[in-house]
Amino acid sequence: METAKSNERNTISFLRNSSKVVSLLLMAAAAFFFSFTVTGKWSAGAGIGARLFPQLSLILIFLSGAAIFSGRGETGNKKHSEVTPLRAISFMGLAVLYFFGVLRLGLAVGTFLYLTAIFFYFGRDGGMIRKVLIPAFGITLFIWALFTYFAQIVLPPALLF
Amino acid sequence: MDGLFMQVLEGAFALPVVLYTTVGVFLGITVGAIPGLSGDMAIALLLPLIYKVSPAAALGMLMGIYKGSMFGGSISAISFGVPGTAAAAATVEDGYPAKLKGYPMQAMLTALYSSVTGDLLSTLLLVFVAVPMAKVALHFGPVEFFALYVFALMMISLLVVGEMKKGIAAAAIGLFIGTIGMDPMMGSVRLSFGISSLRGGIPLIPLLVGVFAVSELMIQFGRECASRSAKKVAEDAKKAEDLGIYDPAKDRMSLKIYRSTFKATLIGSGMGTFIGALPGAGSSLAAFMSYGLARKMSRKPEEFGTGTLEGVAAPEAGNSATAGASLIPLFAFGIPGSATAALFGAALIMQGINPGPMMIEENKVIIYTLFVIIIYATFINLVLSHGLIPLYAKLAQIKACYLVPTVFALALLGTFASRNSLFDVWVLLAAGVLGIYLRKNDFPLGPLVLGFIVGPGAEKALRQALLMGRGEWMFLLKSPIALGFYGLCILSLLLIHFSVKKKLVEED
Numbered sequence: 001m002e003t004a005k006s007n008e009r010n011t012i013s014f015l016r017n018s019s020k021v022v023s024l025l026l027m028a029a030a031a032f033f034f035s036f037t038v039t040g041k042w043s044a045g046a047g048i049g050a051r052l053f054p055q056l057s058l059i060l061i062f063l064s065g066a067a068i069f070s071g072r073g074e075t076g077n078k079k080h081s082e083v084t085p086l087r088a089i090s091f092m093g094l095a096v097l098y099f100f101g102v103l104r105l106g107l108a109v110g111t112f113l114y115l116t117a118i119f120f121y122f123g124r125d126g127g128m129i130r131k132v133l134i135p136a137f138g139i140t141l142f143i144w145a146l147f148t149y150f151a152q153i154v155l156p157p158a159l160l161f
Numbered sequence: 162m163d164g165l166f167m168q169v170l171e172g173a174f175a176l177p178v179v180l181y182t183t184v185g186v187f188l189g190i191t192v193g194a195i196p197g198l199s200g201d202m203a204i205a206l207l208l209p210l211i212y213k214v215s216p217a218a219a220l221g222m223l224m225g226i227y228k229g230s231m232f233g234g235s236i237s238a239i240s241f242g243v244p245g246t247a248a249a250a251a252t253v254e255d256g257y258p259a260k261l262k263g264y265p266m267q268a269m270l271t272a273l274y275s276s277v278t279g280d281l282l283s284t285l286l287l288v289f290v291a292v293p294m295a296k297v298a299l300h301f302g303p304v305e306f307f308a309l310y311v312f313a314l315m316m317i318s319l320l321v322v323g324e325m326k327k328g329i330a331a332a333a334i335g336l337f338i339g340t341i342g343m344d345p346m347m348g349s350v351r352l353s354f355g356i357s358s359l360r361g362g363i364p365l366i367p368l369l370v371g372v373f374a375v376s377e378l379m380i381q382f383g384r385e386c387a388s389r390s391a392k393k394v395a396e397d398a399k400k401a402e403d404l405g406i407y408d409p410a411k412d413r414m415s416l417k418i419y420r421s422t423f424k425a426t427l428i429g430s431g432m433g434t435f436i437g438a439l440p441g442a443g444s445s446l447a448a449f450m451s452y453g454l455a456r457k458m459s460r461k462p463e464e465f466g467t468g469t470l471e472g473v474a475a476p477e478a479g480n481s482a483t484a485g486a487s488l489i490p491l492f493a494f495g496i497p498g499s500a501t502a503a504l505f506g507a508a509l510i511m512q513g514i515n516p517g518p519m520m521i522e523e524n525k526v527i528i529y530t531l532f533v534i535i536i537y538a539t540f541i542n543l544v545l546s547h548g549l550i551p552l553y554a555k556l557a558q559i560k561a562c563y564l565v566p567t568v569f570a571l572a573l574l575g576t577f578a579s580r581n582s583l584f585d586v587w588v589l590l591a592a593g594v595l596g597i598y599l600r601k602n603d604f605p606l607g608p609l610v611l612g613f614i615v616g617p618g619a620e621k622a623l624r625q626a627l628l629m630g631r632g633e634w635m636f637l638l639k640s641p642i643a644l645g646f647y648g649l650c651i652l653s654l655l656l657i658h659f660s661v662k663k664k665l666v667e668e669d
Contacts, residue, residue: 022602026330033337036352050344050351053620057336057612064330071326080601082383088597091382092590099573099586107574115566122562139567147574 019068026065030058094118107147112140168526172217173533181218182534185225186541187549192226193233193249194553195564200230202374204504206572208366208511209579216512216527221534223508227501228280228542231444231481235272236553239265239473248444248480251452255465255472262468263412269550270414271422271470272477277543279430279478284485284539286434287492288532291521294493298518303625304636306494308643310619313496315650316439317608319657327604335612336619338363345621358584365507367576367585368613371592372606373500374572379597381565422474425455429475433482437499438489444480444499451479485535491516492528496615500607503614517618 037051037058094114101110115136120128172178192203203226211219234249239256252272259268301309314336318328341352342362353359429451436447455475456465465472487499495517497503506516514524521528576589596606623637630636638644 018602033352036354050347050349053616053623054337054340054351057333057340057616060333061330061337064326064333067326068324068330071324080380080383080597083380083597083601084383087383088379088594091379092594095569095573095590098570099577102574111570114570118566119562135563139563139570143567143570143574146571147578 019071023065023067023069026068027062030062030065034058034062108140108144111143112136115139165525165529169529169533172526172530173537175217177215178218178221178530178534179537181214182221182225182538183541183545185222186229186538186545187225188222189226189229189231190233190236190542190546190549190553191229193230194236199234199377200227201501201504202377202568203230204501204508205366205369205373206568206575208369208504208507209575211508212511212579216514217530217534219512220505220508220527220531221538223505224531224535225538225541227484228481228538229545231280231484232273232276232477232542232546233553234480235276235473235477236269236550239268239272248448248483249476250445251448251476251480252473254452254476255467255469258466258468259470259473260468264468264470266412266550267414267418267470268468268473270547271418271473273543273546273550274419275422275426275429275474275478276481277539278426279433279480279482280484280542281536281539282430283434283437283482284535286438287485287489287535291489291492294489295518295521298494299522301494301518301642302640303622303629304640305642305646307619307622307626307637308640308646309494309496310615310622312646312650313490313494313615314608314612314619316653317611319653324603325657327602328608331599331604331606332608332612335609335614336616338368338609339613339616340620345617346624358582363613364580364582364585364588365510365614366579367588368592369504369507369610370572370576371589372596372610374568375589375593376596376600376606378565378569378572379593380600381561418470422470425459425471425475426478428455428458429478430482433479434486436479437483437486444483444487447483448476448480452476492521494518495520495618497611500610503607503610506614 034055037054094117098110098114101113104110105113116132119132119136188203188207189200193200204223207223207226211222214222231248235252235256238249238252239260242253242257256268256272259265314332318332319325339362341359342350343360344351350360429448432451432454433444433447436450437444452465452472452475455471456462459465459471461469461471483499487502488505491497491502491506495506495515497506497516509516509520514520514527573586573589576585577583579585599606599609626637627634630639638647
């Protein structure tokens with residue numbers, strides 16, 4: 001019973017050690033990609049081939065991963081703990097939605113809707129018009145002017161302007 | 162010669178070039194003064210937008226941003242104790258206490274003058290050293306170049322703040338990502354996994370914007386809207402109330418004050434120039450080392466940390482002096498010495514200029530024009546910053562909840578617009594995720610980007626060298642110059658290893 005508990009404690013402490021986990025990931029990724037460099041049908045070239053440099057860089061990744069693994073390591077993610085997986089996924093999800101919004105609805109409308117949604121989430125307490133709609137409109141105008149007027153960059157046509 | 166001189170002057174002082182440079186400096190000061198935004202991020206964001214502009218104007222604008230942001234970071238550091246950029250972190254030590262003592266203007270102007278002095282000295286060194294060094298590099302062959310690449314990558318990985326092993330791992334990841342796509346010698350497609358968009362390799366701009374800007378924005382997004390700076394502003398307002406009425410008459414800058422900080426400025430300039438010229442050592446390291454050295458060499462070291470202006474002058478001169486010096490390896494050998502220099506390298510490639518020892522020889526007019534722009538951008542920075550200090554001291558109060566979505570929209574649209582490619586947007590987001598994962602685990606991002614940029618050059622040099630040596634690896638050690646670079650690698654590795662070991666023993 002005691003041994004089982006101790007094993008469990010050791011596993012938890014190992015998983016909490018971010019350096020150890022990252023180093024294992026690095027080594028696994030290096031080994032995974034290395035297998036592609038061995039089987040890839042690339043031209044051998046004269047003397048040495050196309051596979052040498054990727055292999056060297058992967059060996060370096062593996063070795064540095066092993067060095068990190070054997071080091072002291074530190075427990076827990078002390079840096080940027082505010083970026084939780086949920087927040088990172090929300091951020092990326094919003095980005096994808098925004099981008100497809102721009103492609104479907106157009107630069108101005110897509111940007112306005114995206115900004116309004118975010119400002120509403122963060123700043124609705126200060127008043128809908130003053131803290132949400134006016135800043136969203138102003139920033140949309142700035143972005144629209146920057147891209148279409150100053151930089152004259154043509155974005156793909158969408159349903160709305 | 163006269164023809165070249167006139168061409169350079171005409172190019173450098175053409176109205177659009179001056180305007181773009183001025184706008185760049187203005188943008189640089191602005192992003193520098195806003196905590197969370199940095200010059201690197203602004204340069205990365207603007208890369209997709211500048212390909213339509215002439216090389217001189219585009220590079221002038223980016224240089225302006227770099228110079229402006231170096232000083233801009235000190236504005237919020239002194240005003241609120243929140244460094245606008247990582248490079249200004251050392252300025253907080255004395256800048257903020259100086260403000261609390263009732264001398265904000267003296268502190269800011271000291272920061273500005275020291276920053277400009279350090280920047281100017283290092284720029285002059287760049288102008289006078291890069292050309293002769295490039296001439297020496299013309300005699301380098303693949304063997305020497307490969308050794309130089311190894312040396313640069315080693316220094317980049319070793320000198321970053323944090324664990325050396327993580328620096329090396331980040332550089333190796335960058336090198337590996339750089340090998341995806343077409344092989345530079347034979348043209349065979351590697352590691353594309355059947356994705357046709359990967360045949361051309363990972364695009365540079367989305368990778369840069371993703372790693373630098375998106376990961377930073379994700380961190381800002383993760384923080385609560387009431388960010389640290391906003392809290393600091395509120396705390397600061399309370400402290401200012403406690404101080405009583407601020408007396409502007411006592412807070413005037415004078416030549417006497419500048420002279421009293423001149424020694425610290427020179428120490429910072431020298432240290433910043435030296436560190437800036439080393440591949441990989443960034444401006445924040447230069448600022449902290451300048452601060453430490455100035456304290457050691459000061460007549461009143463006990464006053465450091467209490468608001469002495471020497472403590473403002475040294476780090477500001479130090480971080481700004483890296484601006485010109487960090488471009489020396491890029492201009493002389495085509496190897497970027499810092500993340501910012503890597504961004505400049507990317508901008509040069511976008512403008513059709515290939516960084517390398519032949520760069521100056523093949524693009525004399527544009528490179529000399531750029532040298533002139535770099536010098537006068539320093540003076541534009543001086544004049545603009547003077548006018549903007551009172552106004553920009555309030556910029557740190559902009560809430561992150563407005564800033565983050567706006568900058569992110571610019572990053573996303575700018576990346577897409579550069580090639581009208583949806584694939585670039587996916588690369589941007591993937592690079593953002595990679596960037597945040599590495600940052601959370603304390604991996605430096607600079608070596609990754611530098612590895613990615615110098616990777617193809619290093620591979621080409623290695624394969625050419627091995628072809629010349631008929632596959633014999635010992636051929637790489639046949640050149641005395643190459644041996645010298647490898648010797649320096651081993652020496653620096655040992656030095657850093659033992660200094661870290663000593664530190665750990667002391668800590669235990």
